[in-house]
Amino acid sequence: MDSNQQTKWSQFLSLIVVFFFWGFVAANNDILIPVFKKWFVLSQVQSQLVAWAFYVAYFVGSVIFFIISLKSDILQKFGYKKTLAVGLCLSAVGAFLFVPAALAANFWFFLSALFIVGLGFSVQQIVANPLAIKMGSPETGAHRLTLAGGINSLGTTIGPILLGIILFGMGNKEDSQPKTDHLSKIEIVKTEYLTHKNELSQNITELQKDNQDDPAKVQEVIAKVEKNISSLDTEIQSIDQNLSANDSQVDAYTKKLGEIKEKSTSIQYPVGFVKEHLKQVKMPFIGLGIAFILVAIFMLFSKIEDPAKEEEAAIETGSTKFSILKYPQLYLGMLAIFIYVGVEVSIISNLPALLHTKEFGGVLEHNIAPFVSLYWGSLMIGRWSGSINVFKMSKTMNTVMKFIVPFIAFAIIIFANELSGKDVSSFYVYAFWILAFIIMSFIGGKMAGKTLMIFGIAGVIMMILGLVYPDKEIAKYFFISGGLFCSIMWPSIFDLAIAGLGKNTGKASSFLVMMILGGGIIPLIQGWICDFDKTSPEGIMGITWTHFSYVIPIICFAYLAFYGFLTPRLLRKQGIVMGETSSAGH
Template identity: 55%
Template structure:
């Protein structure tokens, strides 16, 4: 392979990192939906956490389904990276559009279903996008590209809460704002069309699909995969489980904490900047 082929394909990579932005944007938006749903549906604090649970449980369920299907047939080899990524984006688009009937019906379980569907699409996208980012250039700089993509993801988490807060509460004063589920529809409809646009772009883009190259390598080797042979894999899984669980638990309960008398009785419409500050602080650490 010549040096030109080892150069990072920046045009293709930039288009790919938009997917990383979506993950952060929606994850941060969930933190706004928790206090909103808690107030509108008169939920307990435990019940309000079902918002985060429905979204992140979809990652686990989607990964298990993908794993079980892959035992019989390698999905990425059969359909390719681009088609699989586009399929994940399409699933998330369906979930985004489900927010419209959920808001019309004023149904909390329907909202949870919509969030679960969005998260299910994200699980497919992450299975594809992470290794694809590494493969868009020299393997030696793959970690750098993945770190940069993670920084874009952090940027999405930082501004997601602010943008959804503006959509729901406007740019109003500190006076209490009347919450309406109707205001949730437009942001998620726009998000759904954004998912579709990126899915179509991925399908018709010139991004090279590494699936065929991987097929040749797999056929050339006979060694079967065993997770016990890769401690960095299972230890990394444990580390991700702990750190993601910690950061999501903190931010999911932060709005309730801010609303206590000890922390100023902060209303729902004033919470988005604090959520953005939380994710922004993490972004600074990840960008350094």
């Protein structure tokens, strides 16, 4: 390919729409998890099957693609854009399946639909990444992939906000403001009782309008809900007569509230009632399905060119005796990708459950979207910051931009949430975490191993502080900042893992993509720990099991720091010296 060839911007801009879709759907899973958990009466580990279905599809799709490629080079036989169009159509089928899934109000149907969406994404991932690199000069390939990664992160930031509006309507700033400021401990507990009572009362109002289900079943459920409301009223009256309660009495009221909530979450609502609450879920996916089809058609009739077959043929094929075990940087890197994607997904997938706990303010489903947006927006902050290294500019300007760009991205997150009607003034304190990220970025520089090690250590520190920091209004931001420190890990791990593989780079890359499977496994493990709150409500070490579950990200970040430390040393023994890394997302 001519090194002086200009980027084909008209073609590339149509391609990066696909990257936006990946981020938009992946982040929306984190809004679906608490919604499904509530209406399908799921445990925390069961709710994590949403992430499992989506990310396992990546693994299955990559394996199928790899096996077929052993017999026939799909991309050369059918072409890049045709294969990409097939992936888009496959995702469209999954998106449209949300309609019958919502009509049936069936959790497993939803999981099947998400799996098919993810299966299509796996094909798109395999095609779109190399195609973006080849849409112009090789020297600017990293620039294009980095820009595409930034668009992906924009999708993860906007997606939760839009889905939150569709499912719950525009926000209420007064409702989303912290209500526990300047309240005593017993007053905070009373507020939580009243919040749960209002939620149950709203359900009764809606149940009384239910004309889809068996009236006897509806009355049976109303009786159960009213019984819980009666229990809440009894405790509220007791609190009103005991506003000077000591800490042990406050703990007793809190424990009782937990028992009542446990009964509330175990109520099986009538199918028609559940359908009514899930009907809005299908709307954004209908839109996505239509968009997938339109982009697929556009791809087929566009002037996007497949990379020249002669160029592909000129690349020497890898050894038929290729063995993963010959390359420690690869098999350790496969585990690193598995853990990286796993921890990135697990932190946010379990965050709604954490925020729903009493110690973190009992945040309800309709107020979760801003926190999900801030987490995924943190990855956007990191990736936009990392992309600065791709552009040629003076050292002084590079330094200035590394301070400016992250705060521009942060401003976009704040502005988007404000537009949705949510009060996010409490997010302003997050600027301190962004400043810490900027400082660590300077320390890490452009070296993949050093950057990965520093950010892994930072992740460990942030998760530990999130576990021990006494003020939970601040502690939650330590967990959310995991998004900042995950943001540049994908390219760092990828660069280290394929270093020195030469002719076998293609095979190695396919194995690394398979390891996205971690996004479906590690959240399950953390969710399993969260569920101990049901059998051991007293918690562990003075905190809830849901809070304690964030020891899993600590272990994950520790391994990633270890991989960043060890791999450059392994490579040097092989005579390989690592250069600079880019900052694209996966």
